Amino acid sequence: MKAAIINQYGTSHELQIQDVPRPEVDSHEVLIRVHATGINPLDTKVRQGAMKLMLPGSFPKILGAECAGVVEEVGLMVSDFQPGDRVVASLGTLGAGYAEYAVAKEKNVVKLPDAIDFIQAAAMPIAAGTALQAMRDKGHLRPNDRVLINGAAGGVGTFAVQIARIIGAHITAVCSTDNAALVRQLGADVVIDYKTTDFTKLPDKFEVVFDAVGKSSFDACRDILTPEGTYVTTTPSPRQILEEVVTIFTKQKADSLIFSFTQEDMNWLIKQVTAGKLVSVIEKTYPLDSVAQAHEYSETGHVKGKLVLVIR
Numbered sequence: 001m002k003a004a005i006i007n008q009y010g011t012s013h014e015l016q017i018q019d020v021p022r023p024e025v026d027s028h029e030v031l032i033r034v035h036a037t038g039i040n041p042l043d044t045k046v047r048q049g050a051m052k053l054m055l056p057g058s059f060p061k062i063l064g065a066e067c068a069g070v071v072e073e074v075g076l077m078v079s080d081f082q083p084g085d086r087v088v089a090s091l092g093t094l095g096a097g098y099a100e101y102a103v104a105k106e107k108n109v110v111k112l113p114d115a116i117d118f119i120q121a122a123a124m125p126i127a128a129g130t131a132l133q134a135m136r137d138k139g140h141l142r143p144n145d146r147v148l149i150n151g152a153a154g155g156v157g158t159f160a161v162q163i164a165r166i167i168g169a170h171i172t173a174v175c176s177t178d179n180a181a182l183v184r185q186l187g188a189d190v191v192i193d194y195k196t197t198d199f200t201k202l203p204d205k206f207e208v209v210f211d212a213v214g215k216s217s218f219d220a221c222r223d224i225l226t227p228e229g230t231y232v233t234t235t236p237s238p239r240q241i242l243e244e245v246v247t248i249f250t251k252q253k254a255d256s257l258i259f260s261f262t263q264e265d266m267n268w269l270i271k272q273v274t275a276g277k278l279v280s281v282i283e284k285t286y287p288l289d290s291v292a293q294a295h296e297y298s299e300t301g302h303v304k305g306k307l308v309l310v311i312r
């Protein structure tokens with residue numbers, strides 16, 4: 001099968017298209033004929049070698065942590081899926097979705113209704129799942145709460161704005177002026193341009209500050225949190241972890257999350273899409289052959305919504 005592989009860590013030039021053996025399924029796994037694969041900043045970090053201490057692995061390595069496609073084959077013990085099912089899957093941090101076929105654990109696969117296309121679905125597991133877990137599990141966001149979302153125009157941010165809207169919160173979104181119209185359309189009540197306004201100096205107070213792009217800190221956001229407000233970030237630095245420990249004893253909390261896929265969350269997200277309450281904002285799609293360009297664009301840090309590789 002055709003796949004984008006790297007033989008060593010490095011720049012986007014390490015990504016090469018090659019013919020490699022099709023993966024084989026284990027007893028609790030599903031083989032997916034991949035139609036589309038979401039690109040995440042995680043993929044570029046793995047390619048650079050930034051995760052190598054936490055996530056060792058051998059070369060050649062195929063990147064890609066999520067995909068959507070059609071079940072080709074199932075393992076001996078798989079009972080919930082059969083060949084021909086349309087599915088979306090999380091492939092894990094060491095997943096191999098930049099390929100014509102990918103293997104996923106059965107528990108990380110969810111059926112996809114016909115109404116949702118593969119490109120839209122492939123953009124969802126990590127970014128939408130992270131946004132949901134940040135808003136619901138870490139921020140404990142409730143109707144009428146005030147939430148500030150930094151990085152609102154990115155992959156995680158565009159989903160976070162929509163999920164906060166579904167919850168019924170009042171949303172202040174931080175992004176550049178170019179993306180103001182987009183985030184308003186997604187549900188933001190107030191939009192702040194981070195290039196002209198330092199959101200940490202706003203006079204407002206928020207029950208939740210969610211930094212989807214990890215550009216601030218709990219300490220910098222203390223003054224814009226309510227006395228019992230929570231700061232949540234997607235990038236748990238050593239300083240952030242220290243702040244989380246310290247705030248165990250205070251009313252204002254610092255928290256961070258490591259996304260964890262669940263079928264329940266993915267099914268809820270799919271339900272929101274079919275109900276017309278959630279969309280994947282996709283700025284660009286790329287064919288597999290152009291994966292290096294996709295990585296280069298992702299690394300600019302200014303993607304609007306998501307990038308998706310279209311494999312088939």
Ligand SMILES: NC(=O)c1ccc[n+]([C@@H]2O[C@H](COP(=O)([O-])OP(=O)(O)OC[C@H]3O[C@@H](n4cnc5c(N)ncnc54)[C@H](OP(=O)(O)O)[C@@H]3O)[C@@H](O)[C@H]2O)c1
Nearest residue numbers: 041130151153154155156175176234257258259301302303
């Ligand atoms: N912990 C976890 O489990 C987890 C899960 C998912 C993602 N993440 C991490 O979360 C981060 C965001 O992921 P993502 O997929 O949303 O990334 P992304 O899509 O690449 O984010 C791009 C967005 O960031 C915005 N941005 C750039 N600089 C900014 C700044 N100084 N202030 C405000 N916004 C800024 C850009 O908006 P403008 O173009 O308007 O500047 C752009 O829309 C990444 O570091 C990723 O690795 C962590």
